[in-house]
Amino acid sequence: MTANGKTGRKAPNDLGKLQERLLVKKQRALLRLDEPDPDGANIVKGRNMMEGYLRGSNIQYGDYVRTVASDPLFARAYALVKDLTLVSLPKLVNLYSLVRFYLPRLAPGQIVEFGSYRGGSAILMAFLARQLGLEARVYALDTFEGMPETAAVVDWHKQGDFAETSLAALETYRDELGLDNLHFVKGRFEDTAEALFGRIGPVALAHVDCDIESAVRYAYDTVRERMVPGGYVVFDDPLESCCLGAFQVVEECLVARDGLLAEQVYPHLVYRYPPLAGRTTPPDVSGVGPGSDA
Numbered sequence: 001m002t003a004n005g006k007t008g009r010k011a012p013n014d015l016g017k018l019q020e021r022l023l024v025k026k027q028r029a030l031l032r033l034d035e036p037d038p039d040g041a042n043i044v045k046g047r048n049m050m051e052g053y054l055r056g057s058n059i060q061y062g063d064y065v066r067t068v069a070s071d072p073l074f075a076r077a078y079a080l081v082k083d084l085t086l087v088s089l090p091k092l093v094n095l096y097s098l099v100r101f102y103l104p105r106l107a108p109g110q111i112v113e114f115g116s117y118r119g120g121s122a123i124l125m126a127f128l129a130r131q132l133g134l135e136a137r138v139y140a141l142d143t144f145e146g147m148p149e150t151a152a153v154v155d156w157h158k159q160g161d162f163a164e165t166s167l168a169a170l171e172t173y174r175d176e177l178g179l180d181n182l183h184f185v186k187g188r189f190e191d192t193a194e195a196l197f198g199r200i201g202p203v204a205l206a207h208v209d210c211d212i213e214s215a216v217r218y219a220y221d222t223v224r225e226r227m228v229p230g231g232y233v234v235f236d237d238p239l240e241s242c243c244l245g246a247f248q249v250v251e252e253c254l255v256a257r258d259g260l261l262a263e264q265v266y267p268h269l270v271y272r273y274p275p276l277a278g279r280t281t282p283p284d285v286s287g288v289g290p291g292s293d294a
């Protein structure tokens with residue numbers, strides 16, 4: 001530690017290499033699954049646990065947010081959206097990780113956002129996709145006039161919340177940035193999503209950020225059959241104290257009905273759908289770990 005309180009450690013330039021190093025370190029330290037076929041070994045009950053640990057714990061306990069914040073690509077994207085988003089920095093960093101490192105491993109598919117408000121998280125993903133040369137397009141769905149009708153008690157939010165936005169201004173900003181891979185879809189999801197999915201092909205990442213129970217339920221139920229194998233369904237709200245209705249959807253639809261288990265629980269709840277093929281039981285790690293001879 002230096003006198004000014006900084007550690008003196010340099011942020012690695014190559015985040016891909018950093019991820020790889022951390023993955024290997026984590027494999028050895030945590031589950032000791034560094035035998036052949038590590039990818040298959042890390043898939044437990046439909047999700048890649050190591051990838052979830054890696055994204056989540058590096059953001060929650062490590063330097064990853066700071067490291068990414070100083071990455072020129074993220075810094076440029078963040079500067080464009082920081083005044084246009086309610087999404088926290090750790091969550092934006094997680095979206096960055098998913099788009100940069102994980103989407104390219106899936107079959108091609110689009111990015112769909114349910115709940116865009118002033119456009120920040122959608123613009124971030126579209127900017128990253130463009131800069132990284134990804135073919136994925138970003139579809140940003142919202143009324144752009146505020147919350148539709150909400151359910152008293154189940155939802156904290158009220159009809160008309162988040163009305164302070166302008167689709168016309170958003171479209172102008174998008175055009176100034178040259179993001180022709182970003183499409184705003186105005187209206188209630190219940191009125192727009194089916195027709196949209198009929199023409200855009202499969203989805204690789206769904207960002208569900210619409211807060212209220214009916215909308216989260218509709219979003220998940222509509223998008224899940226459109227996902228590429230192992231696609232990422234990223235929930236912004238269920239672990240927020242003001243979105244119990246969103247968590248109810250996770251409990252009722254994803255867990256109880258569809259039998260899904262989360263891949264990641266911080267800063268987002270992330271699920272893979274359809275679940276990844278692989279082990280159905282946890283790997284036997286008895287006899288390995290600190291203090292064992294294995």
Ligand SMILES: C[S@@+](CC[C@H](N)C(=O)[O-])C[C@H]1O[C@@H](n2cnc3c(N)ncnc32)[C@H](O)[C@@H]1O
Pocket residue numbers: 084085086087114115116117118119120121122141142143144145146147148161162187188189190209210211212214215
């Ligand atoms: C928290 S805001 C989204 C925040 C945004 N992702 C950001 O970057 O700040 C939630 C949005 O969901 C939208 N929404 C909720 N239910 C909806 C529905 N059924 N149809 C369309 N939009 C909906 C609201 O209009 C609101 O703008």
